[in-house]
Amino acid sequence: MTNSDFNAVATQLNQAWDAAFNVKDHAQVVSFYDDEATVLPAGAGQVNGKDALLTFWQGAIASGIVDHKLELIHAEADGNLAFQRGHWSAAVVNAEGQRQSFSGNVHLLYRKQADGNWKLLSHIWN
Template identity: 30%
Template sequence: MPSPFDIVDSANREFEKLFNEGKLSELVKLYSDDGKLLPPDKNVYDGHEAIQKFWQGATAAGVKDIKLTTGNVLEAGDYLIETSSYKHSLDHGNFQVIWKKNSDGKWQLHIDIFN
């Protein structure tokens, strides 16, 4: 059985792959249906459609080559709390994700916050 770190690290590799290949409609499926994205622009992007629009705007602004470095992962029942870092063509920083385990056992980004 994979560890919480391995679960999140694998999902981060999938996020990188989908983003870097421009497959944003697939990328948003990594988020739960009620997922939220809270970037530094102080807005809350709620749900797949809003999250996809945010990432489309990021790519249009020149963000490419995302690299996620998985840091600490804490287990809390049906949630995992990740504190990690990112780097891309225009910036670098830190992020925290609360991962939610669905009824089918799949882990998805539930709340994604970065600076």
């Protein structure tokens, strides 16, 4: 797979991830991760495996995070691994309806699955 092919794949995966998060479907969010995936959150311990990821993303969605957006900066594929450097943004709306925006860098590592699909192996942001 050429890097420009993977760019298209990564862009599509970003849109699917954001769509699942923004409709508050944590199970759909977790379906984008490899069985051995790890999330490395800002300010918390690393989260390993699908069960822990379900709890993690359910908690993030329940905490009121909305409008998650992943924007690709650079992506490369090499054999069965690929990565994306990007930018993320999201917002939190508090009980008084005040909106606060957050953003930062994001790095996503993907592993090619037996069926040819790419799933997230590592996900870190700041």
